[in-house]
Amino acid sequence: MSRRLAGRIRSQGALSVAEYMAACLFDPAEGVYTRADPLGRAGHFTTAPEISQMFGELLGLWAGACWQEQGSPSRCLLVELGPGRGTLMADALRALALLPSFLEAAEVVLVEASPVLRAAQQRVLAGHEVRWAETLDDLPEAPVFLLANEFFDALPIRQYVRTPEGWAERRIGQDDQERLQWGLGPRLPGSPPGLTPAKLAAPYGALVEACTAGETIAGEIGRRLRGSGGAALLIDYGYHPSAPGETLQALSGHRTVDPLAEPGTADLTAHVDFEALAAAASGAVAHGPVGQGALLQALGIDARAEALKAKATPQQAADVESALARLTAPDQMGRLFKALALTAEGAPVPPGFPV
Known part of the structure; x- marks a missing residue:
């Protein structure tokens, strides 16, 4: 990957951060998400x-x-974006056995680009009627109930720096030894696209990030909700309100590493700007964001944990308690991870969100 990127920079010039992320994560032969399973103890991160x-x-x-709450439409879509190994959907479908009428109405669709992860999903979801799609554009028009956990953080971002002379895009070039290095492109003729008011007002010298890919997808979700109804639940680590600052990070073997070191061997992510995401879902009503811990507790995770511990061995009960803390505690995933819900105008407020 390093050699290929060096050749690309020699022939085409310095890369945007988005181009670099796309190559490292989604290259058909050497991308982190296409070459191997990035999840779990043997991968780079755990969801x-x-x-x-x-x-x-x-x-x-x-x-x-x-x-x-939306009238139990007779036909709908249950969609997950970036479904990892299929674990979330498998657990969701098992719980939804309590609501068989929903399963009868729902077509389950997984939006997944990675062939490695698709194969894992097929194994985990064997026995369920599921189909796969490349993008949201491949889905039929119907009420959509959509889940996206740690999906938007992996979408390529662009970075910009506000200089006294104007905005310039941060780019990745190379030195005389073909080692990757940071730099700035030429001054832009105007303001970068996709920036929130808070980022446009950043002081000189500040770095800001924009995820146009994520905003495009949020816009498509909003369009579907406006036209057909449904609800979307987007959970990720991120921030609200919008603000300047760099959040790009690289994880390799569960440890933070230099994003430019050994490209193609580390997962690259950026924190999600929930204010920008909500604004991009034009016409949809945004609820939250709320902390992941607050959402899960409002949905009854404490009672579910007690039910699991009641049938568990002492070690299993301890594992349940540990998982509960990891998912909900403010100093673990409970506060950094946030949940944003989207619905059509006039739809009931979704469970777990303040009225």
Whole structure:
């Protein structure tokens, strides 16, 4: 990957951060998400569904409750963006056995680009009727109940620096030894696209980030909700309100590393700007964001944990308690991870969000 990027920079010039992220994560031959499974102990990071079954169960029941509150349409879509190994959806479908009428109405669709992860999802979801799609554009028009956990953080971002002479895009070039290095492109003729008012007002010298890919997807979700109804639940680590600052990070083997070191071997992510995401879902009503811990507790995770511990061995009960703390504690995932819900105008406020 390093050699290929060096050749690309020699022939085309310095890369934007978005171009660099796309190459490192999604290159068909050497991308982090296309070459191997990035999840779990042997991968680069662990997501909430892999920590405990409680997470996927509660999100599945959240979707089912939204379906009921919106009149139980006879045909709908249960969609997950970036479904990892399929663990979340497997847990959601098991919990939704409590609501068989929803399962009868719902077509389950996983939006997944990675062939490695698709294969894992097929194994985990064997026995369930599921289909896969490349993008949201591939889905039919119908009420959509959509889940996206740690999806938006992996989408490529662009970075800009406000200089006294104007805005310039941060780019990745190379030195005389073809080592990757940071630099700035030429001054832009105007303001960068996709920046919130808070980022446009950043002081000189400040760095800001924009995720146009994420905003485009949020816009498509909003369009579908406006036209057909449904609800979306987006959970990720991020910030609200919008603000300047760098959040790009690289994880390799669960440890933070230099984003420019050994490209293609580390997961690259950026914190989600929830204010920008909500604004991009034009026409949809945004609820929250609320902390992941607050959402899960409002959905009943404490009671679910007690039910699991009642049937568990002492070690299993301790594992449940540990998972509960990891998912909900403010100093773990409970506060940094946030949940944003989107609905059509006039739809009931989704479960777990303040009225």
